[in-house]
Amino acid sequence: MFWRNSTSGLKQINFNDQFSPEMTNDTADSPEHQAPGVVELREDVPLKAGVEGSGGVWGGGSCVRGPKLIVAAFAALSAAITLALLTQIYYGDYEIVPHGATSSSVAACSRAGTDALKDGGFALDAAVAAALCLAVTAPHRTSMDASGSMLYWEYRQSRTQQPSLIEWGGSATQSDAHRPPRLVAALAALHAQLGVLPWSRLVQPAIELAREGFPVSEGLAAVEGAAGMKVMVPGAMRSAPALADFLETLKKNTSAELSAAWNSASLLRKNLPRATTRSGVRVWAGGPGAGVALEAIETALQTTLSDPDQITLKVVNSLQQAAAAEGSDWPPAGVASGLAVIDRRDNYLALVTGLSMPFGNGALTGEGWAYDEPTAPLDLAPAFLTDDLVCGTRYVIGAESSAALAQAAVILATGGGAGGVEHGRLQIVRGGALGLEATRPEPLFGSPAPTINASLPYAAVNVVQQRGDSLLSHADSRGGGLASRF
Structure with a gap:
């Protein structure tokens, strides 16, 4: 009681x-x-079926049975964890889990590319934003009328297929002062096929830099000085309001409308890239100098050398022999600006645009850019480098000359990493002479061949590296740029 x-x-x-x-x-x-x-305190209470009509937690007032509630709670927890992981992968700390990268010879242009990727753009969107930006900020290497060579590969979906090589300009097009600028027309056609962001969104970064101003690079100031042009102090701000007005007119139409009006698709030439495989490394390359560059790479990879200087010497000797054999046809002429992009979908894009000579060979237009009419193929060298492993190391390379590509690629292939592009390099001059870079010490290995001062601008090699799911990027200091990841 x-x-x-x-x-x-x-x-x-x-x-x-x-x-x-x-x-x-x-x-x-x-x-x-x-x-x-x-209240019952037996262990089986939560697992017993409730009784309809009673209002307790485990009674019939709740239609959820004990075992079902546990299963539902576990499923909800699993879903929450999965959602959190996906959120971290796609929207987490970009420095820890990079999702895309753009490497170019101007920091602002690399950022324009990665900003396009952040907004959901594909690799082509990033390339359009960066290339138009470079045409504003690096007019000594590229312009609105630049020729181009682009390697494109949807690696995740089509890694068993070859990359696509798309080229325009060079010596294959006729002179016409009333034609649209080649770079703009080609990018409009490519964007209509492969882009997803609005065309106006991709033109805007170049407009802002032309309108508000950009810092003059050391390379631009040096080339202007060598050409006897009005020189600005490196770091000083320069604007191009007439060019900004021209770019504004491009926003009034979509890329598809511009491409149709200009018949831009007819400018593009689709070819198969040159390729070589040696020692578990495969290299694809575009441009007229690709054949010689790949032969030099293959020759170097056949050896068991491990010292970077000796490897570079092997490549340089091979390039010299090619230059002596080809006479006035190798290396190809011109100046260039290269960029590399990898997006979150593992789409790889290497784009190199260039001119027959610094600033082009035609008169300036009212908007501040010059037509360029190359009389010979230009030395544009986009490339991909991969190993045999599906999740191994892959490099997207925007090389501004085939000789620079050959020298940098062997360092990358033999364990130099993306930073290997900073290794000492020699410019190959027609006839086989070697050009020494004034801003860098002579390479340690030396060379018995005649040497001269390399001409400006020096060819840079901008790289994005993917190893497994991690991304690294490097912009060659010869171009004065800075890579950008997110």
Whole structure:
């Protein structure tokens, strides 16, 4: 017997009355025959089916049965964890989990590319934004009328197929002062096929830099000085309002409308890239100098050399022999600006645009850019470098000359990493002479060949490296740029 509180005061409870002989075990266990305020504490309570009509948590007032609730809770927890992981992968700390990268010879242009990737753009969108930006900020290497060579590969979806090589300009097009600028026309056609962001969105970064101004690079100032042009101090701000106005007119139409009006698709030439495989390394390359560059790479990879200087010497000797054999046809002429892009979908894009000479060979237009009419193929060298492993190391390379590509690629292939592009390099001059870079010490290995001062601008090699799911990027300091990741 014990006492409990009730609404009418203390009430006496008799155990004999509560569990009278008339009650069966079943009726005693049923909730309607339990004393008010008494709660079962058996272990199987949460797993028992509730009784309709009672209002307890485990009673019929809830339509959720015990086992079903546990399963539902576990499923909800699993879904929440999965969602959190996906959120971290796609929207997490970009420095820890990079999702895309753009490398070019101007920091602002690399950022324009990665900003396009952040907004959901594909590799082609990033390349359009960066290339137009370079045409504004690096007019000594490229322009609105630049020729181009682009390697494109949807690696995740089509890694068993060859990359695509798309080229325009060079010596294959006729002179026409009334034609649209080649770079703009080609990019419009490519964007209509492969881009997803609005065309106007991709033109805007170049407009802002032309309107608000950009810092003059050391390379631009040096080339202007060598050409006897008006020189600005490196770092000084320069604007191009007429060019900004021209770019504004490009926003009035979509890329598809511009491409149709200009018949831009007819400018593009689709070819198969040159390729070589040696020692588990495969290299694809475009441009007129690709054949010689790949032969030099293959020759170097056949050796067992491990010293970077000796490897570079092997490549340089091979390039010299080619230059001596080809005479005035190798290396190809021109200046260039290269960029490399990898997006979150593992689409690889290497784009190199260039001119027959710094600033082009035609007169300036009212908008501040010059037509360029090359009389020979230009030395544009986009490339991909991969190993045999599906999740191994891959490089997207925007090389501004085939000789620079050959020298940098062997360092990358032999473990130099993306930073290997900074290794000492020699410019190959027609006839086999070697050009030494004034801003860098002479390479340690030396060379018995005649040497001269390399001409400006020096050919840079901009790289994005993917190893497994991680991304690294490097912009060659010869171009003065800075890579950007997110």
